[in-house]
Structures are given as C-alpha cells and as structure tokens.
Amino acid sequence: MTVAPDKSLERYEIVGRIATGGMAEVFRAKAYGAHGFEKTLAIKRILPDFARDPEFEERFIQEAKLAVQLAHANIVQVFDFGRFEGTLFIAMEYVDGLDLAALLRALNARGEQVPIGAALHICIELCKGLDYAHQRGVVHRDVSPSNVLLSRSGEVKIADFGIAQAEIDRARARPERRIMGKWRYMSPEQAEGEPLEARSDLFSAGAVMFELFTGRKLFPGDDAQAVIDNIRSMPIPRVTDIRPQLPPRIDELLARMLDRDVARRPARAADIQRALTEVSYDSSIVASALDVADTVESVLGAARAEPVAAASGKLAIDDLIRQQLGGAVGADATEADADRQTEEASLLHTQTFVRRGVDADGATLWEREGQTRTIAAVPSAIRGERSGRTTGRTSALPAAPADRDAAPPGRGPGAGDGAVATPVPSRRWRWAAGAVALAAAAAAIGAVVAARDRGDRRPAEAAAVAAAAVDAGPLMGTLDIQTVPEGARVRLNGELYDDVTPTQIPVRALEVYTVTLEHDDYRPKVIPNVAVEPGVRFAIRETLEPRAARLVVDTRPRGATVRLNGARLGVTPLDRSDLPPMRGMQLVIDKPNYKTETLVVDLEDGQTTEVFRELTSAVEYGRVNIAITGRTTWANVWFRGRLLGRAPKDRNFQLPVGRQRIRLDNPAAGISKVVTIEVRKDAVLTHRVEL
CATH class of the missing domain: 2.60.40.1120 (Carboxypeptidase-like, regulatory domain)
Structure with a gap:
C-alpha cells in the first residue's frame, strides 16, 4: 500500500552479520512494513573504499537497476538498492542454505563427491536461471560456485548478476595479487578484457559443472597469469576419466561449452538444459531437488554437530553460511580481505534504518531511525529557492536526506530528488488549483473577520496569517510517475489523464488517489491509497509486467x-x-x-x-513366421539389437513393412546368420531359413 511518505516508512532492522569479504559485507536483516508486515532479507553493503570510486559507483547503479528487474525461481531476487552514510547497499532475497563453493569444500574435506543426481539437478537449474537472464539481455559475468546458492529445500539460485563486474575490473589492474575464485571460471574472452555476450557465461558454467562433477577445479594455477594461460590453452580433461560412473555424453556437452571459439559454443543455456535433461532420462538417473536437499543437509547437519569457535567476533564456519552475492570469505580469498572490519560496519549491527526517498540515480536513500534531519520540514520547492537550485541531485551522503521527495514505501527504485520546476497543469488541473486557492483565500478572510468580531486585540496577526495562506497558493502536490517501458497511460481514480509516462501530475494535497498504469501488451498496475502532502513531489517508479x-x-x-x-x-x-x-x-x-x-x-x-x-506410430507393420532347417531346429531372432523371441516356438513376429534384416543365432550350436526377409502390411508370411 502506498501512503504519504512521512507517515508510514519502510524499515530495515539489521539482525547480524553473515560474513565479510574483500568487496562487501553481508548482513541478515528484517524488513518491516504496514500492518505487521515482516520479511527476512540479506543486505549486502559495499565497503567504503569501493563505494568512493565514482566509476565503480556508476557501474554498480546501472547493474543494480538490471538486477532488480530479474524475477525467476533460479535467481536471487534483488528488492532494493541505495545509499547509506556514504556507501552503497543492495537488499535481496535471503536463501537458507549454503553456496556451491562451500558445499564442494565440505565434501572434498570428507573425501566425497556430489552425488550424480544432485549434480545434474544443480546444472539443469543453473541453466534455467542463466537462460532467463540472457533472454532479457543480462550477462552475469561472474558465474562461479560462490554465486550458486543451494537452499535446504533443494532450490538452486544464481546470485550477484553483474554487480561484481566492478570488482573484477579493479582486480584485473592488479594481476600480481593472489587469484580470487572467480578468476578460475573466466572465459578466454573475459580474461582478455573483450566485450562479453551470453556465451561467455556458458564457458564459465562449463568450468563450474566440471568442478561439480569431479570435485576438482578445472584451471589450476597459483597466480593470475598461470590461471589465464591455462584458460587460453590447457587441454580440457574428460570428466569420465576422473569419475567413470558419469554418462559419456557429459564429456561431449562440456567440450562444447568450454570451446575457446565463442561461435562453436551452444547458442543458449536452454540447449544445455535440454541436453542434460536427456542425459538424465537416457541414463535413468533421478535428478531432483530432493537429491540436492539431502546433499546440503549432509553438510549443514554435520556443521551443526561440530563446536563453533569464535575468532575476532566472527563465526568460524563463515564458509558454510556465506549465502549472498559473493560477500562471504572464500577459500581463495586473502586473510586481509577475510578480516576486513570497518567502524561503519560495526555501527550497522542491530540498527534500524528508515527509507527517506530516492536520488537522481534511482538509489533509495536511508538513514538511521531517530537521526536528526536538518531540512526535515522544508518542502522541496522552497528548499530549491533557498539554495538557489532549480534542479538537483541528492548527495551520496544522506545526512540531509530528501525526506519530502520520498518514494512510496514498497515502490521500486526511481529517479529524482531536489527542487524541480512544477510542470504547467492542464486545464482541469488549473481549475482545481484555482478552486483550492479560492477556498484558502475565503478561509483567510474569515479568520480576519472572526478575530475582529471577537474583539481580538491582535487582528493584524490574523491578517498576516491570512495573507500568508493566500500567498502560499493552492494546497497541491505532484505525482512524479515513471514506468519501464515508458508510454503508459495514467488513470487517477478511474479518470484518464491526458499524458503518458514519464509525467508529473499536479494533484490535490492529502486527497487519496488510486493510480492505475496501463500499457499495451503489459498488465495494468494498480497502486491504491496514494496521498501527497502539500508541496511534495511524490515519486512512483514501476516496471510493468508483460502480459504472458x-x-x-x-x-x-x-x-x-x-x-x-x-x-x-x-x-x-x-x-x-x-x-x-x-x-x-x-x-x-x-x-x-x-x-x-x-x-x-x-x-x-x-x-x-x-x-x-x-503419439500414434506412423510406421506400418506386418507379421512373419520363421521356419528353421539344416543343422539345428531352433534359433533366436534379433532385430535392430533387440531379441524378438525364439523360432519356430515363437510365432507372428511384428516387423516394419518392407525388406528387413534379421539375425538368427543358436549359441549351443555356435551358429549365427543374418538374412533379409520381406514384410507385408496386414499379412503373415513364413520364411524358411537353413542354418
């Protein structure tokens, strides 16, 4: 439900830290809303030295906007992104389980491998999530075991779509540093810094699948150059040489995925998904979420049974509980990265944050609950006059947040903070504004008359108040509506507005509206209970859902x-x-x-x-009998590798119409012979064969 921005603000309460990594920290959080709404989320907070990099910030915001639009069962849902006290964060779905990297490490430590059924199911689900994103023009760029999350119920979810690209670019400029896990899964073109397409993700997925099936990393190396050299030219081992129980077709599939020539890789992840499904059927391998759930529980159950030792205030089993967007410490991370603690991070713990608006990049602005706001009660238009601005962008530090230009609680990220020029209203809105202004003037005059009739000794003060009321103009607010895609029609309380999105619509302040957004080939979006305070520009940002x-x-x-x-x-x-x-x-x-x-x-x-x-067979059949003569009196009858029976004891063998080759053998007599016989539709022919 959307309400006036300062009356029902969304809140995040940090419950505790999940893990810390070289780029970010991940926290478990509670999201609260109206009517007792409560949901567990994970919040990934980018460390300040990354957030202060303007290029990193720009890339992060663009990628986060894409990630917010991805909604699929095999992708970790991103709900929100924004700024807090000079740094960036994203709020995402919390997955109760562990990532694939932690699963592989735990099984390797016990000398075990992922069961084949569980491994196949993880691969199939991974392909589903990748294909969904690729069909929407989104390339992951960092497909690696730490970004494949496995829940206790056997769900498989891909995390960190594109957001880690900024860290990869920074790390590439420092090749001497120890290699992080993601380097081992890069495609050759990614290692060369070339533009990427969806098939780069397929190469990375192939490296992940190799490790999933064998328990071994595909590309070894102790430094960046060694790993990159192996990615470029190392012969790809066959998984069946390492694990003979695997179906041979997996070798063929991985060879296509790991081809150094982009054009020779499969065109879509869906092609790999289909091939893996066929392998599962043809090999009679049960590949289900239950197999994944059992494997996850075999690791997490063992972890619960072991004592947990504390070190520097962090959990000793971070590797088993790192669950979100690559933010936890991996086996390939440096100790300096693993131990990074910041004063700002400690301030986050057990704090509650409230939403205060959105900035020009669409990032949500948050501040601590109870924090003093320096411009809390100043409407945006007046604030612009005082500062000399006509348009503006909110600072990355929300010490003085755009509290009145607030995005509705529960709405998606959008643009716009600071003073903006009010658009010229249409005729019906000018009429409404004039009516409100006249009402305000009448009320002001009435106040002066009432003061005089009461004998109030301060009628001048009443007159001043009246003049201020008239000068303040109409009691109006503004709906600032943007949609993806643009061009949506807008209805306010059922009445069609004479413009399409993006648009700014003057509305009567404090009046409750139902906003309906309509667009051809997209489902209507209804936003009830929208109320705008006087002088406030109220932002509505919606991504419309295609009709499907x-x-x-x-x-x-x-x-x-x-x-x-x-x-x-x-x-x-x-x-x-x-x-x-x-x-x-x-x-x-x-x-x-x-x-x-x-x-x-x-x-x-x-x-x-x-x-x-x-399906009904289109092949026509006839029947034949086989009479055996010669050195033996009986023979087995074979057709296309299938035993049909024993002649002459068995009769009326059904075969396709036409000339067919059959094999007759008598193992006891050491006799075998291939003969060609005629089969006619709707007829029973007898063929005599001498053995």
Missing part, C-alpha cells in the same frame, strides 16, 4: 518437437511461461516415425494451457 501465458506440452513418447504458429518452441516435455496471449493459435506436435498432431489452442494472459498427446 503459460503453455505446458507433454507426449508419450517424449522428445517430440512443438511448434506454435510455425515457430519452434522446443521439445517435449515443454513448459513455456513467456508466450504472448493469443486465441486460435495452431499447435503442431511432430516426432519422426509418429503421426503429426495438429490442434488449435487459446493462450490467455496469466493462465496455463496444458496439452498431452499419446
């Missing part, structure tokens, strides 16, 4: 190609939740040697359409 329908198609047997209005969607089992709603769409299901199925489906926004078909 879900189509689920399955067949027996599986592996059939699915096409919708001629466009190939994939093979069964198919589950697509990103299809445009449309009625009367032609669905074609096709598989070699089976009859093609064609049907018409209606795809509705927000609805699931399920289709199942038992």
Whole structure:
C-alpha cells in the first residue's frame, strides 16, 4: 500500500552479520512494513573504499537497476538498492542454505563427491536461471560456485548478476595479487578484457559443472597469469576419466561449452538444459531437488554437530553460511580481505534504518531511525529557492536526506530528488488549483473577520496569517510517475489523464488517489491509497509486467518437437511461461516415425494451457513366421539389437513393412546368420531359413 511518505516508512532492522569479504559485507536483516508486515532479507553493503570510486559507483547503479528487474525461481531476487552514510547497499532475497563453493569444500574435506543426481539437478537449474537472464539481455559475468546458492529445500539460485563486474575490473589492474575464485571460471574472452555476450557465461558454467562433477577445479594455477594461460590453452580433461560412473555424453556437452571459439559454443543455456535433461532420462538417473536437499543437509547437519569457535567476533564456519552475492570469505580469498572490519560496519549491527526517498540515480536513500534531519520540514520547492537550485541531485551522503521527495514505501527504485520546476497543469488541473486557492483565500478572510468580531486585540496577526495562506497558493502536490517501458497511460481514480509516462501530475494535497498504469501488451498496475502532502513531489517508479501465458506440452513418447504458429518452441516435455496471449493459435506436435498432431489452442494472459498427446506410430507393420532347417531346429531372432523371441516356438513376429534384416543365432550350436526377409502390411508370411 502506498501512503504519504512521512507517515508510514519502510524499515530495515539489521539482525547480524553473515560474513565479510574483500568487496562487501553481508548482513541478515528484517524488513518491516504496514500492518505487521515482516520479511527476512540479506543486505549486502559495499565497503567504503569501493563505494568512493565514482566509476565503480556508476557501474554498480546501472547493474543494480538490471538486477532488480530479474524475477525467476533460479535467481536471487534483488528488492532494493541505495545509499547509506556514504556507501552503497543492495537488499535481496535471503536463501537458507549454503553456496556451491562451500558445499564442494565440505565434501572434498570428507573425501566425497556430489552425488550424480544432485549434480545434474544443480546444472539443469543453473541453466534455467542463466537462460532467463540472457533472454532479457543480462550477462552475469561472474558465474562461479560462490554465486550458486543451494537452499535446504533443494532450490538452486544464481546470485550477484553483474554487480561484481566492478570488482573484477579493479582486480584485473592488479594481476600480481593472489587469484580470487572467480578468476578460475573466466572465459578466454573475459580474461582478455573483450566485450562479453551470453556465451561467455556458458564457458564459465562449463568450468563450474566440471568442478561439480569431479570435485576438482578445472584451471589450476597459483597466480593470475598461470590461471589465464591455462584458460587460453590447457587441454580440457574428460570428466569420465576422473569419475567413470558419469554418462559419456557429459564429456561431449562440456567440450562444447568450454570451446575457446565463442561461435562453436551452444547458442543458449536452454540447449544445455535440454541436453542434460536427456542425459538424465537416457541414463535413468533421478535428478531432483530432493537429491540436492539431502546433499546440503549432509553438510549443514554435520556443521551443526561440530563446536563453533569464535575468532575476532566472527563465526568460524563463515564458509558454510556465506549465502549472498559473493560477500562471504572464500577459500581463495586473502586473510586481509577475510578480516576486513570497518567502524561503519560495526555501527550497522542491530540498527534500524528508515527509507527517506530516492536520488537522481534511482538509489533509495536511508538513514538511521531517530537521526536528526536538518531540512526535515522544508518542502522541496522552497528548499530549491533557498539554495538557489532549480534542479538537483541528492548527495551520496544522506545526512540531509530528501525526506519530502520520498518514494512510496514498497515502490521500486526511481529517479529524482531536489527542487524541480512544477510542470504547467492542464486545464482541469488549473481549475482545481484555482478552486483550492479560492477556498484558502475565503478561509483567510474569515479568520480576519472572526478575530475582529471577537474583539481580538491582535487582528493584524490574523491578517498576516491570512495573507500568508493566500500567498502560499493552492494546497497541491505532484505525482512524479515513471514506468519501464515508458508510454503508459495514467488513470487517477478511474479518470484518464491526458499524458503518458514519464509525467508529473499536479494533484490535490492529502486527497487519496488510486493510480492505475496501463500499457499495451503489459498488465495494468494498480497502486491504491496514494496521498501527497502539500508541496511534495511524490515519486512512483514501476516496471510493468508483460502480459504472458503459460503453455505446458507433454507426449508419450517424449522428445517430440512443438511448434506454435510455425515457430519452434522446443521439445517435449515443454513448459513455456513467456508466450504472448493469443486465441486460435495452431499447435503442431511432430516426432519422426509418429503421426503429426495438429490442434488449435487459446493462450490467455496469466493462465496455463496444458496439452498431452499419446503419439500414434506412423510406421506400418506386418507379421512373419520363421521356419528353421539344416543343422539345428531352433534359433533366436534379433532385430535392430533387440531379441524378438525364439523360432519356430515363437510365432507372428511384428516387423516394419518392407525388406528387413534379421539375425538368427543358436549359441549351443555356435551358429549365427543374418538374412533379409520381406514384410507385408496386414499379412503373415513364413520364411524358411537353413542354418
């Protein structure tokens, strides 16, 4: 619910530190809202020496804006990003479990490997998350075990989409330093500093999968140059040479993912997901979230049973509980990075923060609860006059936050703080403003008359108050509305406004509005209970959700190609939740040697359409009997490697129509012979074979 900004502020309460790393610290936090709302989050706070770097800050903000828009079951959801006391932070989904790097270290310490079923499921889920991001133009750039989070219930989530790129760029300028874990998973083009595309992530994912299946890091090396040289030219080992129980097709798949030539890698992570799923089916390997959950519990359960020793106020098992966005200490981190403590970080512990607005970059501004605000009651327009500004940008230090230009609690990040010129109202808004001004003037005159009638000895003061009320102008506020994409229509209490986003709309102060945002091909967004205080510019930032329908198609047997209005969607089992709603769409299901199925489906926004078909074989069959003569009286009958039975005891062997090759053998007599026979439709032929 959106309300007046200074009456119901969102709050974050820091519960405790999860871990500390070379770039950031991660805290467990509680988010509070109206009506007793409470949610556990993780807050990653960038350390001050990084946050003071303008280039790093700019890149962080741009990447955070992208990350906020990613909503997928296999991606750690980022809810908010902003500034606090001169540094940057992001608030994200809290995952109760551990990361893949911690899991691998714990199993290696026990001389164990990740069970094949659990490893396959992690790989499949990793591909799902990457494909979702890649289809939206987002490249991760840091796919590594520390950024793959595993929950106690077996969920697999990718963390830190793009945000760690700034640290990678800084580290690349210092190649002499000890290599952090992420260097071992870089693609060759990333190690060379070239522009990256989605297939760079696939190379990194291949390195992660190699380690997941074998328990060994793919590219060894004690310094940056050694690792990079191995990435460029080292022969890729076969995982089946290290772990023979693995299906051989995994070698073929990893060889494609780890090809140094970008063009020869798979085009999409979805292609890898499909291939891994087929490997699982063909090898009869059960790959499920339950397998992952059991493996995670085998590590976390053992960790709980061991004593925990404290060192410098930090948990001794940080490696097992580091859970968010690469912020914890890894095995490859330096001790100096691991022990970084800052005075600012200690101040964060057990503190509560309140939202005060958004700055020009869209970052949310926060301050400590109870902190004195130096310009707390000054409306933005007046504040601009006093400072000589006409437009402005909030400082990165929220010591004097934009308390009145506040983003609604619960809204996404947006732009805009400081004094801004009020847009010229449309005719109906000028009329409304004039009506309010007349009412204020009438009230002021009434106050003077009442003072005189009461015999008040200070009518001049009443007159001054009246004059101030008239000079103050209409009791108006401003709705500053921006959407992604732009061009959304705006309704206020059902009435269509005569402009599209981005727009600034004058509204009557303290009046409650329902704001509706409408855009073709996107779902309407309704924001109820919006109230703006006098003189306040109230920011609304919304990313509209595309209209989408879900189509689920399955067949027996599986592996059939699915096409919708001629466009190939994939093979069964198919589950697509990103299809445009449309009625009367032609669905074609096709598989070699089976009859093609064609049907018409209606795809509705927000609805699931399920289709199942038992495919009918398109191959025509006939039947044959085999009579054995010669040195033996019986033989086994084989067709395409499959034993059909024993002739002449078994009769009426079913074979495809046409000329077919069969093999007859009698192991006891040491006889084997391949013969070609004729098979006719709807006929039973007898063939005599001499052995």
